[in-house]
Amino acid sequence: MRYFEENPEIFAALVAAIAILGGLLGSIIGAKIQANGGRDQAAAAREAATIAAEAQRVAALWTVRQIQIAEFIHSARELVRLSALLYRISDDDAEAARDRRNAAYQEMSLRSAEIRLIAPKDVVSAVFATVGAAMAVSDHAQQYSPVFRARHALTDLAITGDDTSVDAARRALRALDEVSGDIFDVDEALQAVPGLSNRHISILALHSVERTSQEALRQKMDEVELVFVRVLEKLVDAARGMLKSEDDVAPTVPAQRRRWWRRAARRWGVTAASS
Structure with a gap:
């Protein structure tokens, strides 16, 4: 200390040098803290962008799934x-009804593929099972609805026709209901019904070969x-x-974690609670 008292100019120079070095050191430390904080801020921003993008993807997928299933x-x-x-x-x-049904089938096939x-x-498995069940209904209608329509035409003649038509139509209905009856008797009975078209006669006669009652067809229709x-x-x-229809399905973005602030706070001795 005596040396510095005797040489004040050297002491002043030393103090100035220490001040300069302290300033440089402070600047370096500050720059490092700022750089680390900037990197943490950038990382947090990237994380938030990733979370937001994922939330948007999930929301878009949810919407597409909901629309396609519906x-x-x-x-x-x-x-x-x-x-x-x-x-x-x-x-x-x-x-015309068959055309509309075919269009519905094409639409169903497209949606199931999507x-x-x-x-x-x-x-997907439940969708394929539904396609199979719907096609079973459609196939049964394709095969047996003409029989029902022909039977309706015969029944109408048995109710609304003249005396000759009513009696002949009723005999034909009884012949059709006797599943174990003679097929030739069925054809003859149908041919004897005035007003019954050749197409309906052909359909009913052909169906009688299967020996399946109208009630059995109806039960099968109800079953499918x-x-x-x-x-x-x-x-x-x-x-x-x-x-997730029972839950809150609105996608949420978690709050951005302020990692850069916590790190800076630790460097300066500030607790997370006080921040």
């Missing part, structure tokens, strides 16, 4: 509805439609699980 269910129900309609309409309207690309396996309803319910359950 449209598939609508097309499958429409196919079944139009198939069931074939049993009740007239022959004149049957061709769902296969975006849905989990359990939903019931299977479709049950399979569709399973699809709806699987789809609700996929879409």
Whole structure:
């Protein structure tokens, strides 16, 4: 200390040098803290962008799945509805109804193919089961609805025809209901009904060869439609699980973690709680 007292100019120079070095050191430390904070901020920003992008992807996928499943269910129900309609309409309207049914089938096939690309396996399996059940309804209608329409025409003659037509139509109905009866007797009875078209005679006679009663056909029709309803319910359950319909499905973005602030706070001795 005496040396510095005797040489004040050296002491002043030393103090100045220390001040300069301290300033440089402070600048270096500050720059390092700032750089680290900037990197942490950039990392946090990238993380937030990644989370937001994932949330958008999940929301978009949820929307696509919901729309495709809803449209598939609508097309499958429409196919079944139009198939069931074939049993009740007239022959004149049957061709237009078949065209609409075919269009519903094409729509259902398209939607099922799209769902296969975006849905989990359990939903895809339920969709394929629904397609099979809907096609069973459609195939039964395709094969047997002409028999129902011909039978309706014969029944109408048994109710509204003249005396000759009524008696002949009733005899033909009894012959058709006798599944174990003689096929030639059935054909003869049908040929004897005035007003019954050759097409209806041919359809009913051909069906009688199968020896399947009208009641058995009706039971089969009800059976395939019931299977479709049950399979569709399973699809709806699987789809609700996929879409998390019982939960809050709105995608949320977690709050950005301020890692750069916590690190800076630790460097300056500030606790996270006080921040």
